[in-house]
Amino acid sequence: MSKTPRKSSKSEGLQLGRAVEWPDTPERAKLDRVPNPQADTNYVVRFTAPEFTSLCPITGQPDFAHLVIDYVPGQWLLESKSLKLYVASFRNHGAFHEDCTVAIGKRISSEIKPKWLRIGGYWYPRGGIPIDVFWQTGRLPKGMWVPEQGVAPYRGRG
Amino acid sequence: MSKTPRKSSKSEGLQLGRAVEWPDTPERAKLDRVPNPQADTNYVVRFTAPEFTSLCPITGQPDFAHLVIDYVPGQWLLESKSLKLYVASFRNHGAFHEDCTVAIGKRISSEIKPKWLRIGGYWYPRGGIPIDVFWQTGRLPKGMWVPEQGVAPYRGRG
Amino acid sequence: MSKTPRKSSKSEGLQLGRAVEWPDTPERAKLDRVPNPQADTNYVVRFTAPEFTSLCPITGQPDFAHLVIDYVPGQWLLESKSLKLYVASFRNHGAFHEDCTVAIGKRISSEIKPKWLRIGGYWYPRGGIPIDVFWQTGRLPKGMWVPEQGVAPYRGRG
Amino acid sequence: MSKTPRKSSKSEGLQLGRAVEWPDTPERAKLDRVPNPQADTNYVVRFTAPEFTSLCPITGQPDFAHLVIDYVPGQWLLESKSLKLYVASFRNHGAFHEDCTVAIGKRISSEIKPKWLRIGGYWYPRGGIPIDVFWQTGRLPKGMWVPEQGVAPYRGRG
Amino acid sequence: MSKTPRKSSKSEGLQLGRAVEWPDTPERAKLDRVPNPQADTNYVVRFTAPEFTSLCPITGQPDFAHLVIDYVPGQWLLESKSLKLYVASFRNHGAFHEDCTVAIGKRISSEIKPKWLRIGGYWYPRGGIPIDVFWQTGRLPKGMWVPEQGVAPYRGRG
Amino acid sequence: MSKTPRKSSKSEGLQLGRAVEWPDTPERAKLDRVPNPQADTNYVVRFTAPEFTSLCPITGQPDFAHLVIDYVPGQWLLESKSLKLYVASFRNHGAFHEDCTVAIGKRISSEIKPKWLRIGGYWYPRGGIPIDVFWQTGRLPKGMWVPEQGVAPYRGRG
Amino acid sequence: MSKTPRKSSKSEGLQLGRAVEWPDTPERAKLDRVPNPQADTNYVVRFTAPEFTSLCPITGQPDFAHLVIDYVPGQWLLESKSLKLYVASFRNHGAFHEDCTVAIGKRISSEIKPKWLRIGGYWYPRGGIPIDVFWQTGRLPKGMWVPEQGVAPYRGRG
Amino acid sequence: MSKTPRKSSKSEGLQLGRAVEWPDTPERAKLDRVPNPQADTNYVVRFTAPEFTSLCPITGQPDFAHLVIDYVPGQWLLESKSLKLYVASFRNHGAFHEDCTVAIGKRISSEIKPKWLRIGGYWYPRGGIPIDVFWQTGRLPKGMWVPEQGVAPYRGRG
Amino acid sequence: MSKTPRKSSKSEGLQLGRAVEWPDTPERAKLDRVPNPQADTNYVVRFTAPEFTSLCPITGQPDFAHLVIDYVPGQWLLESKSLKLYVASFRNHGAFHEDCTVAIGKRISSEIKPKWLRIGGYWYPRGGIPIDVFWQTGRLPKGMWVPEQGVAPYRGRG
Amino acid sequence: MSKTPRKSSKSEGLQLGRAVEWPDTPERAKLDRVPNPQADTNYVVRFTAPEFTSLCPITGQPDFAHLVIDYVPGQWLLESKSLKLYVASFRNHGAFHEDCTVAIGKRISSEIKPKWLRIGGYWYPRGGIPIDVFWQTGRLPKGMWVPEQGVAPYRGRG
Ligand SMILES: [Ca+2]
Ligand SMILES: [Ca+2]
Ligand SMILES: [Ca+2]
Ligand SMILES: [Ca+2]
Ligand SMILES: [Ca+2]
Ligand SMILES: [Ca+2]
Ligand SMILES: [Ca+2]
Ligand SMILES: [Ca+2]
Ligand SMILES: [Ca+2]
Ligand SMILES: [Ca+2]
Numbered sequence A, B, C, D, E, F, G, H, I, J: 001m002s003k004t005p006r007k008s009s010k011s012e013g014l015q016l017g018r019a020v021e022w023p024d025t026p027e028r029a030k031l032d033r034v035p036n037p038q039a040d041t042n043y044v045v046r047f048t049a050p051e052f053t054s055l056c057p058i059t060g061q062p063d064f065a066h067l068v069i070d071y072v073p074g075q076w077l078l079e080s081k082s083l084k085l086y087v088a089s090f091r092n093h094g095a096f097h098e099d100c101t102v103a104i105g106k107r108i109s110s111e112i113k114p115k116w117l118r119i120g121g122y123w124y125p126r127g128g129i130p131i132d133v134f135w136q137t138g139r140l141p142k143g144m145w146v147p148e149q150g151v152a153p154y155r156g157r158g
């Protein structure tokens, strides 16, 4: 029999499939994990989040970024609605670009304990200068296939 | 004499060449294999399925993906109408993107026992965030030629 | 003598050049206008705001858009820091895409009374479907030169 | 005071902001309209739906399309979650491409009574041949600005 | 003295330079070979055949492909008019894409006994799913230069 | 006899061909004009200045722009080294983008009295928002040929 | 009988088909014309000369340009070897860009008396600022077909 | 009954379907026409001939061109094998680029009497300078759709 | 002192700098070599000849090719005017594509005795099928830098 | 204290910052070097000179090239104004393309003693055939990042 999707015991404890209050801080955001249904297998998951926004810790000005996260799951998958909410929770959070990017990588890493994870943060320019941040953790298992993230370089006007 | 195409004994047991009920679940979908007519030979077959759709296992919302599957056949080929039907059978099936993608890779793998197989699942964004899944199995025989899949990264608007 | 930039009487009443509290609502956001230093002249000003974000009025989910505003100033110019702040003030504001886009066009229009104004709002997809909103007001004076906005159509994945 | 988004009386009767059963037929799908908050104003709304799928009325095979809808609202706006659900309701509905495309245009038109509406349906190839369908109704008010839909022509392989 | 082209003994037995009946089956198609005029030399020959068509062996529906063949000739060259006729002979022939592609590779290989040969078959979508087939045989002599085939990935519409 | 280039009476009064102090304000910058050697003729001259920089009149922050100037000369040509110096003189000058752009257009216009002139100012983003300014003056003589300026729209990251 | 090309009376007086001294000044360069073999017909001839170089009349620095010349011939055609030599003759000639471009247009115009002629001079940047010059003369006969010159706008780096 | 293609009276007098001697001069080349099967309809036919070569009438040097011919047929269509032979007949023919291009246009025009015809001749550079020739004749019927020929402008290197 | 170019003893025996009869066969074409002025150095020279044409050895039909030749000179350089004449000498010569391409490579190789040479022959389609030929000889010295030839793959239409 | 730029002892002996006579031969051109301020670090410097011109040593005809020079500095940097003057000094210098390109590489190499240097010379076509010259010297230190020069291959017309 097919898995007919419906609100089931499977979603217990998940934010997915329920109306959820938007979290106002990263701390209050809950990252949900679900058991990796393919836990005996090494594969790569890539999330692309072009709608990231946070605040400058000093001036309070809004900052924007395009994030790309690649990981090889262990026992857990990162549930994507909870990622959406976590991403959204930075909306009123103040942190430097570098801090923000690496902190997201680390938080996800500590919650889902992937075999390997990398994050690329491609920030919109402030004062004319975009910042890109690249971080990885763990060890890419042998024989994995991981395409390039392929974000175009910034070029201003003209 | 040429092989004049007609409904022949060759198609016995195949869904190809017959009107077939669309399978409503992946379980009911039958993956047909045909003897690899070139079984003494190592070569690569690539399927591109830009018309994949399934349901979210928790909410029942429709999900969409662009799939690319590469394999080196052993004794069997995957028959493409049955792949089309299998792909279509996810239409009302609920599963996570990661599960779906790897499960498709594994199901094909277990049915046709390829020497090597990889699958790339490029999912349309949900909540603004697309997921890509990359998996491979077996060992690429030496001296094979396999071009890149080359799907463009997601970038939102503007 | 050159106009040495410094905090001067010219900036009286402006938010530019002062530390300003980020406005939390569009109503609290002050759109500053400065006397059009070229008020005897018909010309076009284009603002591009790829960093717009607001909230869904019903669900509270964050929305994102890329905005392009073209206008022919009359007696006033729209000051761009105040536009930045106004744009930022939608961060926790709930309104439909259509309303938001047209309201921004109208608010700017009523504050600076341009001879002509148009706004294109290119929204990131929600539920897989992006919305674009196109509005214009007033009458383009004869002999003006206005290039196309040229934002690419949305196409999902693959 | 800003419109703080929350579940309010405004959403009464809407499917937006509530868990909703996915409609299984276009007939059961409810197209929600909301009062046009800018009803005194002529402007254009564009929806892009790259995730459309229906069934062939004869064979039951799944069909796929990329839809673009442009309209000038009158008293009502088309609510986009209801459009998403309406679009999704064709999932198990059988109709010819031409019929489907024009029917969608007409249904929206009859529900929201726009001043003008056009729909472009760009269908994935079947038997190697994609079909595009173009329809419009009503009369574009003078002085409107409506960019091209800009979908690339199909070109097969090689 | 230069080799003035004319119908000569050189063309004896060739289909080139004569009106030829179009072969109706691959079996009836004659692949002509000419002595490799540079037989003491390792080099690569690439044929590109964007106009290949055959029939589905089961359903009789027409199939289309873009073929690219690379080989290192030994004693013989494949004559290109005979390749054109061979390619054309598949018009009413039924075979699977994989079989067709590899069979063409093998037939050419057995007739002209190249030192190495590879074929890429890029098939137009059937049921929305294109198949690509990649095969090579023999051993590329050391120090050869073979550029990529560079055919673009399939992407549907939108 | 050919015009052998050398420091000649022709350059009297020009900054061209001499070491020149960089002007620190636009007022101190001297725009040199030379007699239009083709004064009996209507033609268009286009300058492209991708290296423009000025200061915000209020905050003193540096601003950047890509400028394109088109004009039909009357009795005078604008000498390009003097334009370079004039452009450079804005380095420590404070003015709004709109003012700057139109003022440059007007200053050049008043110095060289062209039959027609237009200027496009494409400013780098400040606070994430680039401004483009489009102005023209005079009347394009009949039958002139003026290609589009063709500067690409801004799009942030991702 | 066909016109067998050979050195004939037709070339009397032409520089074409003979070894010619390179002219050192534009004055010494001879522009050859040949009778328009289609003189009863209006058509357009386009020359593209990407190898133009001259000297600054004041400083002696080398200047470079890409020239495009379009004309509708009257009784005469401009012979292209003589154009090559004329173009080369500016190598040690000093003149302003505007003068140079229009002078070339006029010289050609006065020698071959076209019905219409235009010249686009696209000069390499000096001090970071390129100059383009656009001139036309005469009157384009009705119903002519003249494609755009299509030279890309300058954009510096990034 | 279907129109079975065979050598019929319809081809009487045509070069198509017969072995034909290559014509050595344009005069000896025969342009075949066939009745326009859609003679009550205005439509456009485009031929592209990238393999044109002729000789310089003065020096005998080989010249090369890429030709594009567009026409609206009247009572006749130009048969394409005869065009191939006509094109090939210029191989040892000497004529200026301008003459050659317009003569081809005129010859075709006089043979098939189109309602409108245009020819673009894009010649390879000689002495660094390519020549393009654009000619049209007759009058384009109203409401016709004729895409640009879109041959890229020449740009040398870099 | 600079090397002032003039007709000098250096050109003795060369075809360069003299009026030369066009050779009618490859045998009559003379390939000139000049002493390698940098003979103590390993470097690469690339010739691109987009204007190659020959005849089919059997049918006499014209063939066209785009040739790219890379080599590392030893004691001699290939003089490019003589290459132009050699290339032109194939105009009425009949040979298969493969033969032609490799023969050109070998002839050059035997005349100038390079350390390494490769030739890519990219032939225009015949019967819808283009042929590319790739050959190299000698041994690329270590540490050389040789960019790809980068000729785009053929793709027919659409 | 900040490094205030002024004419200092640092510039002693440099041509930079002074009016300089244009050198008429490469021998008279002086290449200036400055101490590498990052001499303990391996990095790449790229110069692009699209405005190179010299003369043919045999015929005196003008030649044009686009040059790209990459190097890893050792103790010295190449000062760019002196490179501009050196490049300009070839204007009336006669040398073969191959000689010119390699000689420039060697001269720079001997003056600044880089760890590694390469030069690509992309020459404009003569007789329809462009020449590219590629040379490198020294040894690229491990782990360096050197992007391709990426100059497009020549393709004639069409
Ligand atoms: Ca910024
Ligand atoms: Ca720029
Ligand atoms: Ca979405
Ligand atoms: Ca954006
Ligand atoms: Ca897709
Ligand atoms: Ca299909
Ligand atoms: Ca194709
Ligand atoms: Ca799509
Ligand atoms: Ca983005
Ligand atoms: Ca150029």
Ligand SMILES: [Ca+2]
Pocket (backbone or CB within 6 Å): G125, G126, G127, G128, G129
């Ligand atoms: Ca510059």
Ligand SMILES: [Ca+2]
Pocket (backbone or CB within 6 Å): H156, H157, H158, J050, J066
């Ligand atoms: Ca260049």
Ligand SMILES: [Ca+2]
Pocket (backbone or CB within 6 Å): I050, I065, I066, J155, J156, J157
């Ligand atoms: Ca070519």
Ligand SMILES: [Ca+2]
Pocket (backbone or CB within 6 Å): I125, I126, I127, I128, I129
């Ligand atoms: Ca063909």
Ligand SMILES: [Ca+2]
Pocket (backbone or CB within 6 Å): H125, H126, H127, H128, H129, J125, J126, J127, J128, J129
């Ligand atoms: Ca040339």
Ligand SMILES: [Ca+2]
Pocket (backbone or CB within 6 Å): H050, H066, J156, J157, J158
């Ligand atoms: Ca061509």
